[in-house]
Amino acid sequence: MRDRTAVVGIGTTEFAKELPSTERRLALEAIAAALDDAGIRPDEVDGMSCYSMESTEEIDIARNLGFGDVTYFGKVPYGGGAGCGVVGQAAMAVAAGQCSVAVAWRSRKRGARSSRPWAGVAQRVGGDQQRWTRPFGLLRPVDEIAVLTRRYMHTYGGTRDHLANVALAARRHANANPAATMGHKVLTRQEYLAARWISEPLCLFDNCLETDGACAVVITTTERARDLPQPPALIHSWAQSLPAQHQTMTNFFCDDPLRGPAWACAEKLWSLSEVGPADVDVAQLYDAFSPLVILSLEGYGFCERGEGGPFTDDGGIELGGRLPVNTSGGGMSEAYLHGFNLIVEAVRQVRGTSTNQVADAGFSLVTSGEGVPTGAILFRRDD
Amino acid sequence: MHEGMLLPELDEESAPFFEYAAAGELRVQRCAACGTRRVPPRPMCHTCGSFEVEWERLSGRGSIWSFAVPHPPLLPAYAAVAPYNVVVVESEEDPAIRFVGNLVGSADGPLDEIDPSTIRIGEPVEVVFSSPVDDGGGPVVLPRWVRAS
Numbered sequence: 001m002r003d004r005t006a007v008v009g010i011g012t013t014e015f016a017k018e019l020p021s022t023e024r025r026l027a028l029e030a031i032a033a034a035l036d037d038a039g040i041r042p043d044e045v046d047g048m049s050c051y052s053m054e055s056t057e058e059i060d061i062a063r064n065l066g067f068g069d070v071t072y073f074g075k076v077p078y079g080g081g082a083g084c085g086v087v088g089q090a091a092m093a094v095a096a097g098q099c100s101v102a103v104a105w106r107s108r109k110r111g112a113r114s115s116r117p118w119a120g121v122a123q124r125v126g127g128d129q130q131r132w133t134r135p136f137g138l139l140r141p142v143d144e145i146a147v148l149t150r151r152y153m154h155t156y157g158g159t160r161d162h163l164a165n166v167a168l169a170a171r172r173h174a175n176a177n178p179a180a181t182m183g184h185k186v187l188t189r190q191e192y193l194a195a196r197w198i199s200e201p202l203c204l205f206d207n208c209l210e211t212d213g214a215c216a217v218v219i220t221t222t223e224r225a226r227d228l229p230q231p232p233a234l235i236h237s238w239a240q241s242l243p244a245q246h247q248t249m250t251n252f253f254c255d256d257p258l259r260g261p262a263w264a265c266a267e268k269l270w271s272l273s274e275v276g277p278a279d280v281d282v283a284q285l286y287d288a289f290s291p292l293v294i295l296s297l298e299g300y301g302f303c304e305r306g307e308g309g310p311f312t313d314d315g316g317i318e319l320g321g322r323l324p325v326n327t328s329g330g331g332m333s334e335a336y337l338h339g340f341n342l343i344v345e346a347v348r349q350v351r352g353t354s355t356n357q358v359a360d361a362g363f364s365l366v367t368s369g370e371g372v373p374t375g376a377i378l379f380r381r382d383d
Numbered sequence: 384m385h386e387g388m389l390l391p392e393l394d395e396e397s398a399p400f401f402e403y404a405a406a407g408e409l410r411v412q413r414c415a416a417c418g419t420r421r422v423p424p425r426p427m428c429h430t431c432g433s434f435e436v437e438w439e440r441l442s443g444r445g446s447i448w449s450f451a452v453p454h455p456p457l458l459p460a461y462a463a464v465a466p467y468n469v470v471v472v473e474s475e476e477d478p479a480i481r482f483v484g485n486l487v488g489s490a491d492g493p494l495d496e497i498d499p500s501t502i503r504i505g506e507p508v509e510v511v512f513s514s515p516v517d518d519g520g521g522p523v524v525l526p527r528w529v530r531a532s
C-alpha cells in the first residue's frame with residue numbers, strides 16, 4: 001500500500017492541564033476540525049479507528065458528527081503503543097477498499113480513570129504485567145521504565161545529561177509552539193538536574209505531561225488527496241510490532257530486555273520503504289519518558305546500540321541538529337495524548353506548517369510507544 | 384511488610400509459585416516435556432506446545448540486574464515508606480529468569496530498610512521469605528531479597 005493513502009486533514013482541540021469539556025465533546029471538536037481541514041463532509045466518512053483505551057464510542061461519534069454508513073471500524077490496544085497502528089490500520093482499510101474516508105482520533109482527560117489504569121488497582125493484583133511487580137512497589141509506568149533506564153545506563157554508559165538533552169530539546173521546540181502547554185516556560189539544564197525524583201534514575205522532567213485534549217486525522221486515497229485543499233501527507237509505509245515473547249512494559253523476563261518492540265517495528269517499516277533511516281528529515285519519537293526517545297533512536301536505526309545518548313549531545317535532536325525530534329514539544333512539552341499529537345506534528349512537517357519547520361522535509365517519521373507493542377508511520381511529501 | 388501493600392491475585396498458573404514460597408522454596412515453572420523455563424508462569428510451552436508443567440527448585444541465589452527507587456506520588460501504603468528500592472534479580476541458574484522484588488535487611492523488614500544509595504547492579508543477593516501476609520483474602524508469602532552472606 002506504499003504511497004497509496006494519505007493523511008489529508010488534521011484537527012486538535014486546545015491542550016491544557018484541565019479542560020471543562022467531556023472527552024466526547026473534545027473528540028467531536030477535534031474530528032470536526034480535521035474534516036474541515038480536509039475539506040471533506042462528515043457524511044462522506046465511512047471508516048473509524050481509535051485506541052482500545054479510548055472512552056468515546058464509535059456509535060456516539062458517528063451519529064453526533066453525522067457520518068454516513070460506516071463500513072470499517074477498529075481499535076488498537078496498548079495505550080501509547082497504539083497511535084500509529086490506529087492511523088495505519090485506517091489507511092489499510094482505505095487501501096483495501098473497506099472504506100473510502102477514515103477518521104482516527106484520541107481524546108483524553110488526565111482525570112479520567114480509563115486513562116490511568118494503574119491508579120485504580122484493587123488490593124489484589126492479577127495479570128502477568130502486574131502480579132509479579134506491583135506488590136513490590138513497582139506501581140507506575142515510570143517505575144517500570146526506571147528499571148530499564150538504570151540497566152541501560154549501566155550497560156552503555158548513558159547519563160542523566162543525555163536524558164536532559166531529550167527534555168530540553170522538547171522544551172525548546174515547545175517554546176516556539178503557541179499550542180504547547182509548556183510553550184511559555186523555559187527549562188534549563190540546572191533546573192532539570194535539580195528537579196525532584198519521580199523514580200530514580202528518572203526525575204520530574206523525564207516524564208511526559210498530563211494533558212486534557214483531543215487530536216484527529218482524516219485518511220483517504222492518494223488519488224482523492226490530490227484534489228483536496230491541503231498538501232497530502234502520503235503514508236509511504238507503516239508497521240506494527242508485538243515481538244516474539246514480549247511482555248508489555250515489564251519485559252524483564254527475556255534475554256535482552258533493552259531490545260524493545262521498536263526493533264521489530266523498524267525492521268518491518270524499512271522493509272516496506274524505498275528509503276532508510278538516513279533519508280528521514282524529521283522524527284516524532286514517542287516520549288512518555290525521556291529514555292524511550294534514546295531507545296527509539298537506536299531501534300529505528302538512526303545510530304548504533306548504546307549510541308542513542310551521545311546522538312542527543314550538542315543539539316543533535318534539536319532543530320538544525322542531526323535529526324530534529326519532537327518538533328512540537330512532543331509528549332513532554334506540548335501535550336501528552338498517548339502520542340497522537342506526534343502524528344499530527346509529523347503531518348505538519350511534510351505540509352511545511354510546523355512552528356519548528358525542518359527545511360524541505362520530505363520524509364517524516366512518527367513512532368508510538370517503546371516498551372509496549374507499538375507502531376510507526378513514515379510520511380512522505382507528495383512531490 | 385506493612386498494612387496496605389498490594390498482594391498478588393492467585394490463579395491456576397501463579398498459585399504454585401506462592402505455595403512453594405510459603406514452604407520456603409523459590410521455584411520456577413518449567414515445561415515437563417522439553418524443560419523450557421517460563422517466568423511468569425503460564426499455561427503453555429512456547430517451544431513445544433505442551434501444557435504439562437513442573438516446578439524446578441532454584442538455589443535462591445542471584446544478582447541485581449537493575450533497580451528503581453520510586454518517590455511519591457504513590458499509593459499511600461508505599462508513599463509512607465518512599466523512597467524505597469525495587470530490584471530485578473537475575474537468577475544464577477539462568478540469566479533470562481528474573482524476579483522483581485525488594486532488597487531488605489531481613490525477611491519481614493520494611494521496604495525502606497536498605498539505603499538505596501548503597502545498592503549496586505551486579506551485587507549478589509539471596510532469597511528470603513516473608514511471614515504470611517493476609518488482607519482477608521487468604522495468606523500470601525512473598526519472596527524478598529537480602530545481600531548474600
Ligand SMILES: [Zn+2]
Pocket residue numbers: 414415416417418419428429430431432433
Ligand atoms: Zn516445552
